[in-house]
Amino acid sequence: MNLLTLTFRNVQRDFRLYTIYLVAMITGVIIHFTFLSLSYNQDILVMLKNKESFQMGVTIASVVIFLFIIFFILYANSFFMKQRKKEFGLYLLLGMKESQVTLMVFFESLLIGAVSLVIGILLGGLLSKFFGMLLMNLMQYDNVITLNFPIQAIVLTIVLFLGLTVLTSVQSFFLIRRVQLVELFHAKEKMDKPIPSSFTLAALSVVLLGAAIFLITRGRGSNVWQDHTTFAMITVTIGMIGGTYLFFRQFSGWLLQRMSKSPHYYRGNKPLWISSLRFQVRGNTLNLTFISLFSSAIIFLIGFVAINYAVQFEAVGRNLPNDIAYQSLDEETNKDIQTVIKDSEHTVEYHRTISGIPGKPVSAMSLAFDEPDYFSKDVLLFSEKAYNEIVALRGDPEKINLKDDEAVSLSQGTDFAKRLPKGQQPRFQIEATEKVTVTIVEMKDYALLGWASDPEESMLIKPAIVVVSDEVYQELAANVQPIPFEIYEIENEKRAESLSKKIHDLMAKKEGAYYSSFADVYSKQIEGSSLLLFSATFLAVIALFALASVIYFKQLREATEEQRQYSILRKLGTADREFKSVIRKQLFFVFFPPLVLGMLHGWLILKYYILDSIQDFPQITNMIWLVFAVYFVIYLLFYLSSAKIYFRIVNQRY
Structure with missing residues (x-):
């Protein structure tokens, strides 16, 4: 019997075990090809205003995603190989060389890789159409995305996954080589001690977590964060x-011991x-800690x-509230611009004209102004009536209502608009041919x-x-000649790039x-934030699969080790x-504590350091809860699948 025949017989004999590894490979191919094919889709590229930035962003994101896929596949292969140690021990006992066993595993990897590539590319091509439409929808473009399989994406996916097959074969070789024959037969009998x-x-774990949560919930505007930033950051990190x-290493063990x-x-x-x-606490501590964090x-x-994407639509309007606004230069230029717009x-x-008086701050x-570096060095004074x-x-x-020397600064972009109480209102001096001093009664985010x-x-x-x-x-x-500014509100301002370019050329x-x-x-803002959201979502999905697989495969391996006890x-x-x-x-105790801790830490940081700063966007909180719900559902599916396969493994005859 040659190695190829033995390879096919191995797959037929224990197809269930190979299926777990095959699904992991197919998942990796689907995710990578789906994402990569979008960067070569001409239906998408023809609509984008920033093609170079899009392709650069996709390239960087695809590299990061592939690194997670490597981790995911290598961990799945590690589980796959450890489940077969006894089989490899038998081959070595019958006289096969380590190189022959490794070659057999390489043939298996090629077979699984070929099947994964065919299925993964076909499904990835179908999904790329759906995700392409989703990406266009995020960017608020309405063009049709056709079904296609870019040859560049196919070739690159094949090359990368062939390289991954070689990498898994090298991993398999070292896993086989470093274990002695006696250990191969007794590998399943090794148990962690409680x-x-x-x-x-x-108790210290509870204190540390409590201290971190307490400091986070103070918010960045609190005294402890303003006056003792380094101390607070170190305490939160350690906590x-x-x-x-310690929660997984000691508290969980203490709780189980008490029970x-x-x-x-x-x-x-x-x-x-x-x-x-x-008995599992020792082996799960590092994994569960890493997964939680x-x-x-x-x-x-x-x-x-997600917040960045949701805010962009309104934020662009807040940052640039006028569809077109420009400093009036001369009558001829104004007429040319009016003709272009018409x-x-x-x-x-x-169309309105307002005038402002230029001045230099003393x-x-x-x-x-908060963050004054983002503002012009000179100041413009506008009247209450024009505003x-x-x-x-x-x-x-x-609207505002001012008296005497009262003034309002338009500190656009400040996190917290300030209505200043009497006694804390600064005197702000400006030179506009003559010095004038005003009292800032409010710093308005407008x-x-x-x-x-x-x-x-x-x-x-x-x-x-x-x-x-x-x-x-x-x-x-x-005493000062005011500067007139022209303000236009136009229809379909989102698609006025060509009009803006013509006006800008005149203003030059x-x-x-x-x-x-x-x-x-x-x-540019919407395309950038859409790509960021799309890429981050893909990254999160594959990272979540990689993290959940750590628990998933660990539990399935322990199920194999516990077959005798269940028998x-x-x-x-x-x-x-x-x-x-x-x-x-048993699996509930392993799957859900890291999920709960991870969601708790993530929510607290989001709530007190981002959401509280953008209270004008209440719909974002619902979006965050949706993210949590999706995250929970994916973990739940892993939990249910693990419980089902765990039962099948321990139900086998020992």
Whole structure:
């Protein structure tokens, strides 16, 4: 019998075990090919305004995703090989060389890899159409995505997974070579010993986790984070990492030990699953700690990019509230711009001219503006009347009422708008041919003109604007020539890139003249945030599969090691229903604590450091809960699948 014949017979004889590994390989091919094919899909590329950025982003994301796939496949192969140690021991005992066993495994890997590539590419091609449509929907484009299989994506997927097949074969060779023949036959008899549990260390885990949660829930605006940032960060880091490790290493062991000493311990099937878990604590500690911490990172990543995507639609409008706004240069340029707009397909909804007085700040800009580096060095003073007129046109509830020397700074982009109480209102001095001092009564997160923009470079800088009372404005306007600004509201402003480019070319006559266009920023921001959300979701899915597979394959390996114990219980008359109950309780204790801790850490960081800063977007909280629900469902499916296969393994004849 040659090695090829032996390979086919092995697959036929134990198809169930090969199926687990085959599904892992197919999943990897599907995810990688689906994502990679999108970067070569011409239906998508023809619609994008930033093709180079899109392809660069997809390339980087595909590399990261493939690294997770490598981890996922190598872990699945490790489980696959360890389940077959006794079989390999028999081959070596019968005289086969290690190189022959390795070659046989390589043939098996090629066979599984070929099947995985065919099935994975076919299913990936079908899914790429669906995900392409989803990506276009995220970007709010309405073009049709056709079903195609880009040859570049096919070739690259085949090359990468052939390389992965070689890598798994090398891993298999070392797994076979480093274990002695006697160990191969007794590999399943090795058992972890229960760890002596300490109440002190168990209590310390609760204290560390509690300290981390307490500091996180104070919020970044609290005194402890403002005055003792380094201390708070170190405490939270130690609390989360050390507390999670001790939770699985000591608290879970102490809890199981307490349950085993309970007077009700021998009721029902508690002795079966509690004693089994006590032996698993040592082997599961690092895995469960890593899964909990990495899960919180994944949840935070998805939550962050989902928030970023949801906010972009309104944030672009807040950052650039005017569809087109520019500094009036001269009558001829104004007429040329009006002609360009009139000849375009964008109907003008309204056109207003407002004037601002230029000035140079004498006081520190930080008195009136948060993050002053993002604002222009000079200041523009607008009247209360002009400001309120534009606010009324927009339909925003942002009108102001000023008296005497009161003023409002438009500190657009501040996390927390500030209505300053008396006694804490700074005096802000500006020189506009003569020095004028105003009292800042409010720092408002609002834009009158919005970011200056460029069709190529997107957002440039925010104009520093202070709104003063009409009386102060009139006094200054008597001695200073105000600068007029033209503001246009047009239809279908999201698709006005070509119009913006023409107007920008006309405005280029004067260097440094203010120009702002909603369309310059919208397409780039939405495409970028959509790609970020799409890539992060793919990354999270494969990372979640990789993390859940760590628990999944670990439990299936332990199921194989416990076949003898379950065989004895069956001979003693234990029913299948009792077995299933024990398995479900045992796996529940392993699967869900890391999920709960990961979701808790992720939610607290999102809530107190992002959600509380964007309270104007209540729908985002629902989006985060949806992310949690999807995450929970995927874990639940792994749990149910693991329980089902676990029962099948221990139900086999020993």
